[in-house]
Amino acid sequence: MKFVDEATIDVAAGDGGNGCASFRHEKYKEFGGPDGGDGGRGGHLLAIADASLNTLVDFRFTRRFEAHRGEHGKGSDMFGIKGDDIVLKMPVGTIIADAETGEVLHELLVPGEQITLAKGGDGGFGNMHYKSSTNRSPRQKTPGWAGERRTLKLELKVLADVGLLGMPNAGKSTLIAAISNARPKIADYPFTTLHPNLGVVRVAPEKSFVVADVPGLIEGASEGAGLGHQFLRHLQRTRVLLHLVDVAPFDDTVDPVAQAKAIAAELKKFDQKLYDKPRWLVLNKLDMVPADEREALTKDIVKRLKFKGPVFEISALTREGCERLIQSVYEYLAKEFRSHLPDENPDPRFVDEADPRGI
Structure with a gap:
């Protein structure tokens, strides 16, 4: 459809x-x-x-x-x-x-x-x-x-608890397919995702939350470049943003830190309230990095970004670290927005008043 x-x-x-x-x-x-x-x-x-x-x-x-x-x-x-x-x-x-x-x-x-x-x-x-x-x-x-x-x-504007954002080919579609019931198109070229995808993440039989994946953003998205600007509004009702960063880009000239900062700048240009939402850093594609180099690489990225929020290291392809990520997301939602979760009393009109964190 x-x-x-x-x-x-x-x-x-x-x-x-x-x-x-x-x-x-x-x-x-x-x-x-x-x-x-x-x-x-x-x-x-x-x-x-x-x-x-x-x-x-x-x-x-x-x-x-x-x-x-x-x-x-x-x-x-x-x-x-x-x-x-x-x-x-x-x-x-x-x-x-x-x-x-x-x-x-x-x-x-x-x-x-x-x-x-x-x-x-x-x-x-x-x-x-x-x-x-x-x-x-x-x-x-x-x-x-x-x-x-x-x-x-x-x-x-889709209703979701969690929004995924990042550059094209950051692994957003792979992650939502790994942790939820969504089955988006996945391929090795940019802009595979052409419209938002919603997935329900089951943490337990009666515990779940909804995650939204939107087309990848590029620099200038808030002014109309690429596809993501058409769908940024779908993130405005989310409660927490997961910022996926590709730590092992195919092009050696691409700097993951520069890409992450560019995404944060586009969010701020598009909507200050969206920029102020709680934003967690998710370092993806660790399976592409040798085990003995991972710690140094992730510490360098976090240090250069001066990121003070939660940081997660995962591989969406192998599901390494994904379980810890979804458990942490659910615990955060249950603590900050407990009135809307499925095993509580649903209230999707709840206004997000959490302290902003992020890049």
Whole structure:
């Protein structure tokens, strides 16, 4: 399925039905009185957060949605039937904004959450609505009210606890495949990952967290270079970032420290809050470094980066050090954000207030 994280749609709720002006005509009842019913309400446009969806592809080609109008009122005290509502299923994490003003209207953060995108118009009043002791033969009636119409911009930000970031070919896809149920494409060339991948990491039968892998970043990503800038926003809802660094690049002229600093600079340019998130350093591909050289190499990288946060040495390919990494991540999440983990009381709307750490 094609990954789509932006869409623009037009929604139109149903108009209300018109009221009816009618009088009773029955044998032996010369002055039957008014019996015109009210019109029915127009259908609403609703949106519901569906946990089974992870893309906005359904709104890529179908961009206009119209609800049915309410039925007109009729004689014999008959009110019009209300119009059918239309329910649009959207992924959890969808931001709904007014396309003209840019104002954010709703954020679907909880599975099953339902909101109204456009309200149907109320039905008009029939003449029986105006009957009174002083107005016994009203002929007034009103048309139905128009339903709301608006153009909406949909933007998807995936909900994940942990975000992976790093240069292309840093081993992010290999790591998420090694520790979770995700199966992203893995190859020996840059930009293998073309869209975010989500994986559930099982620490124990009832203990898990969600990790997100986005396309690799390069210098200038915040200004549009490469692919990562299109998906950096998917890291904005994560609680901790794992910064993967390739300690054994194929090109000897590539400096892992310079690459790590470039990634940190791009994060800061894109969003200061994203840069301030807790960020852990993960030194990957240790299987490519001779055992007697690993300690010196990792100490040199950490020293040159002046990194003060947690540091992990792993090989995503052989899974060396991966178990310690995921246990540490879960313990951190359980301690800092215990209210949202699956074995506790889920609350994905929790605001990240952890002290920023990182490069």
